[in-house]
Amino acid sequence: MNKLGLVFDNRYLHHSVQTASPENPDRLRSIYMRLQQKLSGNMFTRIQPREASDTEITTAHSPFYIKQLCEHAIKENPYSYDKDTYLTDDSLPAARLAAGGCFALTDRIMNADIDYGFALIRPPGHHATPGRGMGFCIFNNIALTAEYLRRTFGLKRILIVDFDVHHANGTQEIFYETDEVMVLSIHQQGIFPFSGEAEETGSSAGTGFTINLPVHAQFGDSEYTSILGRTLQGIVEQYIPQFILVSAGYDAHRDETISGTELSTQWYATISHILRRHAAESCRNRLLFVLEGGYNPIILEKSIFATIDALLQDTFDRPGILPVPRAEKILDGHPFRKYWTI
Numbered sequence: 427m428n429k430l431g432l433v434f435d436n437r438y439l440h441h442s443v444q445t446a447s448p449e450n451p452d453r454l455r456s457i458y459m460r461l462q463q464k465l466s467g468n469m470f471t472r473i474q475p476r477e478a479s480d481t482e483i484t485t486a487h488s489p490f491y492i493k494q495l496c497e498h499a500i501k502e503n504p505y506s507y508d509k510d511t512y513l514t515d516d517s518l519p520a521a522r523l524a525a526g527g528c529f530a531l532t533d534r535i536m537n538a539d540i541d542y543g544f545a546l547i548r549p550p551g552h553h554a555t556p557g558r559g560m561g562f563c564i565f566n567n568i569a570l571t572a573e574y575l576r577r578t579f580g581l582k583r584i585l586i587v588d589f590d591v592h593h594a595n596g597t598q599e600i601f602y603e604t605d606e607v608m609v610l611s612i613h614q615q616g617i618f619p620f621s622g623e624a625e626e627t628g629s630s631a632g633t634g635f636t637i638n639l640p641v642h643a644q645f646g647d648s649e650y651t652s653i654l655g656r657t658l659q660g661i662v663e664q665y666i667p668q669f670i671l672v673s674a675g676y677d678a679h680r681d682e683t684i685s686g687t688e689l690s691t692q693w694y695a696t697i698s699h700i701l702r703r704h705a706a707e708s709c710r711n712r713l714l715f716v717l718e719g720g721y722n723p724i725i726l727e728k729s730i731f732a733t734i735d736a737l738l739q740d741t742f743d744r745p746g747i748l749p750v751p752r753a754e755k756i757l758d759g760h761p762f763r764k765y766w767t768i
């Protein structure tokens with residue numbers, strides 16, 4: 427058995443626009459070429475994506491929103507819908523294929539054909555709310571995947587971990603009132619989309635099942651590892667997720683101009699080892715990474731391969747999780763600790 431399955435497909439590169447946008451096909455072109463060359467090594471399984479249907483998309487988005495997207499996609503100005511989120515004739519097929527690529531990997535993980543998956547897809551998804559696309563996101567791929575797990579496989583405890591530098595506002599909104607999907611987002615405070623405060627912890631049945639860890643600019647590997655490592659340790663032990671989904675955005679890297687955080691390339695290997703351990707201990711290794719942001723193609727490629735290499739290693743490391751004063755300040759008295767012990 428190959429333990430890692432990857433989705434990559436040139437149709438994800440068709441979503442593009444003439445004017446310069448940070449979210450463009452060049453983010454993935456060279457990664458795809460490198461993976462294509464590695465295919466003969468049988469290190470991983472390439473999995474074919476499919477298009478998500480309207481029925482599947484309406485598990486997280488309103489029918490009105492889908493109709494609105496179709497109307498804007500055929501207009502001459504690709505930015506007629508939103509100032510960041512362009513829509514062309516090729517955008518909706520790519521967006522359907524992005525969600526469907528995650529479903530294809532999910533099927534293989536649930537069938538135990540593979541342990542881990544990585545959907546190297548675009549457009550990204552975590553900012554898309556039930557009724558609105560924004561921040562380069564059309565359909566919320568990770569939320570649709572969690573819904574797919576609930577509806578197709580009957581799972582009741584799904585953990586979404588989002589380490590993109592931007593808050594997972596769309597994902598949070600979709601699952602704010604349920605305890606069947608826990609959304610844990612670590613992100614830089616005070617930048618787009620200007621939400622994700624520590625006090626946002628869910629409501630109704632979902633109270634305590636949204637965890638926001640807003641961090642400051644200049645936070646780097648040690649702070650991130652300490653905050654996420656400690657939080658995950660407690661959460662996973664108590665929530666015991668049946669599946670771990672990862673919104674893997676690479677824009678908190680120190681060489682990204684879009685943010686002020688300072689993660690190294692190696693940190694993406696560290697967090698992958700930590701997540702592997704939690705998946706082994708709680709949910710029979712079921713772990714799926716879904717690409718979100720990351721806008722410097724050279725850094726994105728290195729960071730994605732740091733993740734892939736960590737997923738391909740025979741065993742996982744147990745990185746030391748040390749208390750760091752700046753990280754302790756974030757965790758001390760954090761509202762989520764009313765509900766969970768760390």
Ligand SMILES: [Zn+2]
Nearest residue numbers: 590592677719
């Ligand atoms: Zn981002």
